[in-house]
Amino acid sequence: MKSVEEIQELEQMDASKFAVLLLGAPGTGKTTFSKSMHNFFDETVDRKHCMVNLDPANENLVFEDGENGPANTIDVRDLITLEDAMEEFKLGPNGAMLYCIEFLLKNFQWLSDKMNTILLTKKCSYFIIDMPGQVELYTNHQALKQIISRLQDEVGLRLVVVHMVDISYLYDRYRFLSALTLSLTALINLEVPFLNFITKVDLLGQMGRPDMNLMFYHGTTYGLKYLFFGEYTEAEQTVIKKNFNHRYSRLTKSLCELLENYQ
DSSP states (O other): OHHHHHHHHHHHTGGEEEEEEEEESTTTTTTHHHHHHHHHHHHOOOOEEEEEEEETTOOOOOOOOBBBSSTEEEEEEGTTOOOHHHHHTTOOOHHHHHHHHHHHHHHHHHHHHHHHHHHHSSSSEEEEEEEOOTTTHHOSSSHHHHHHIIIIIIIIIEEEEEEEGGGGGGGOHHHHHHHHHHHHHHHHHHHHHEEEEOOOOOGGHHHHHHHOEEEEEEEOOSSSGGGTTTOOHHHHHHHHHHHHHHHTTHHHHHHHHHHHHOO
């Protein structure tokens, strides 16, 4: 039980407790982004911060201690690791990951105590939270949603989710549509402020220009369907009739309209 003084001090700090939670498929750059944010906070904006690793399979979240962080790193691997879950319960990597997140939810007090201790000692007021890449965690599983809800209610964090999309998706209209659909699913399921980031933009020089310019992908509220449907010659229509886009055109149009209307 916390003392009255501790509770009062935590309440006074409510206005300065923030967190960014990083989501995205494996390889989209979540860990690289979190390290870049650490360097930016530590060297540029002078903001005290704490790195939080909630990926039980991530062994690479290593930071150099600076004046403003991250001596306060919180690592879920101190509680449970993916390897331990796989070995103990004879699970595959995906099943073990779901078990680890459920285990974290069951032992949420461990995470809450670590965050509140850091807040009470005023070592930081900003948390950068790196998450696993398995999309099941935030599309059709409730444990992560409950963890986020408790971070807001019990720790008092003002939290925003950043969903990362690899720039290679821009070169395949169907992969891009899939990424947007996944993003919308996560947005609806998690019920928190939500941002989509396109990562690895530095690769544009090597990969060339995508179908549309970056401003189009930056804001796809209108015109998404033009990636799939436009004006075609008779020769082009003959080819299109044989491909996936034509055979499933009604489904594709419906998804485009759903995404456009929701945003």
